[in-house]
Amino acid sequence: DSGVTQTPKHLITATGQRVTLRCSPRSGDLSVYWYQQSLDQGLQFLIQYYNGEERAKGNILERFSAQQFPDLHSELNLSSLELGDSALYFCASSVVSRASGSSYNEQFFGPGTRLTVL
Amino acid sequence: DQQVKQNSPSLSVQEGRISILNCDYTNSMFDYFLWYKKYPAEGPTFLISISSIKDKNEDGRFTVFLNKSAKHLSLHIVPSQPGDSAVYFCAVRRRDDKIIFGKGTRLHILP
Numbered sequence: 001d002s003g004v005t006q007t008p009k010h011l012i013t014a015t016g017q018r019v020t021l022r023c024s025p026r027s028g029d030l031s032v033y034w035y036q037q038s039l040d041q042g043l044q045f046l047i048q049y050y051n052g053e054e055r056a057k058g059n060i061l062e063r064f065s066a067q068q069f070p071d072l073h074s075e076l077n078l079s080s081l082e083l084g085d086s087a088l089y090f091c092a093s094s095v096v097s098r099a100s101g102s103s104y105n106e107q108f109f110g111p112g113t114r115l116t117v118l
Numbered sequence: 119d120q121q122v123k124q125n126s127p128s129l130s131v132q133e134g135r136i137s138i139l140n141c142d143y144t145n146s147m148f149d150y151f152l153w154y155k156k157y158p159a160e161g162p163t164f165l166i167s168i169s170s171i172k173d174k175n176e177d178g179r180f181t182v183f184l185n186k187s188a189k190h191l192s193l194h195i196v197p198s199q200p201g202d203s204a205v206y207f208c209a210v211r212r213r214d215d216k217i218i219f220g221k222g223t224r225l226h227i228l229p
Contacts, residue, residue: 002161035219042122042207043162043219056216090161104150104169104211109161 003027004110006091012116018079021113025072025093031055032074033107034066037088049074050096081117088112121145124208124220132228137195139223141208144189150211151184153193155204156222162207166193195225203227 003026013019025032034046036059045058049068060066063081068074078085092107123142131137139153149170154162168175168182168191175182181194195202208220 002163004161040221042124042221043209045216045218048215056214058216092161104152104167106164106167107217109154109163111159111161 002108002110004091004093004108006089006110006113008113009111010114010116012118013081014118015081015083017081017117018077019081019115021076021078021089021091021115023074023076023091023093023110025074025091026108029093029095029108030072031094031096032068032072033092033094034060034074034076035090035092035109037090037112038084039087043090046076078115083117086115086117088114120220122208122210122218122220124206124223126223127221128224128226130226130228131198133200134197137193137198137202137225137227139193139195139206139208139225141191141193141220142189143191143210145210145212146186146189147213148210149213151182151191152209152211152217153180153182154207154209154219156207157204165206198225198227200227200229 005024007022030051033048035043046060048056052068066076090112092109094105094107152167153165155165156162183192205222207222
């Protein structure tokens with residue numbers, strides 16, 4: 001158990017709909033990251049938040065948005081859903097936004113939310 | 119354009135033998151190289167990392183080798199155990215802290 005929780009575990013919805021995925025980071029972690037894993041793709045970085053503020057953006061579509069709340073949990077909103085949005089969505093958290101010195105600050109991943117768009 | 123390539127989608131290794139997973143990258147502007155392991159229905163878990171200034175890092179049965187001139191990274195697992203059966207993702211950390219993952223290699227440890 002990584003300490004990162006994601007809800008719901010599974011989500012089935014129709015094209016054109018809007019869904020919200022939720023993530024609670026590990027206790028003490030200030031950074032939250034969202035990733036998408038499609039069928040034949042690796043993990044694609046979507047967006048990062050640090051202590052409530054957007055810190056970095058990856059391949060996130062304009063139909064997608066995210067936020068991090070004062071209690072540090074984060075939500076990923078996906079709207080105008082298309083069939084191609086069906087994927088596993090992972091949230092990860094880490095202690096800091098940027099590693100200091102020469103160490104790698106491990107990202108701890110949640111179990112993911114499997115989104116199916118019909 | 120894929121910056122991190124894992125060219126073997128799957129690999130089967132006999133229990134007790136060495137598993138070697140390979141990864142190639144295309145850019146020199148990475149400061150950390152990582153391996154994550156993923157079991158079904160779970161999120162990826164961090165396995166081992168190596169700084170760009172090193173060429174080898176060892177942690178128990180796991181050793182990561184970095185060949186900067188060839189832009190090649192490999193993970194050696196010895197001896198391989200049944201619990202090592204999983205998908206292994208190679209990843210790189212860019213200097214802006216973004217992490218780029220490969221598509222993964224599924225490792226099967228055969229009894």
